[in-house]
Amino acid sequence: MLRSFERDVPKAAAHLQRPEAKMHAAVAYATAFPAEIEDALADAPDPYGRSCARRPARSR
Numbered sequence: 001m002l003r004s005f006e007r008d009v010p011k012a013a014a015h016l017q018r019p020e021a022k023m024h025a026a027v028a029y030a031t032a033f034p035a036e037i038e039d040a041l042a043d044a045p046d047p048y049g050r051s052c053a054r055r056p057a058r059s060r
Contacts, residue, residue: 002027 002023005012013023030037 002030 001016002009002012005015007027009020009023009027013020016023
């Protein structure tokens with residue numbers, strides 16, 4: 001989500017109607033655990049039915 005807002009936390013928070021502090025916490029988590037985030041994104045279905053595989057999921 002944040003990527004679509006060009007990493008603009010206030011805009012993403014406003015769009016999601018969430019506190020900026022929660023968005024900053026999510027960014028910190030994603031920075032600390034990038035492989036986990038990429039795996040989750042690779043496994044997640046696209047809400048619009050498009051293929052959204054960014055890269056193959058890493059073996060666990």
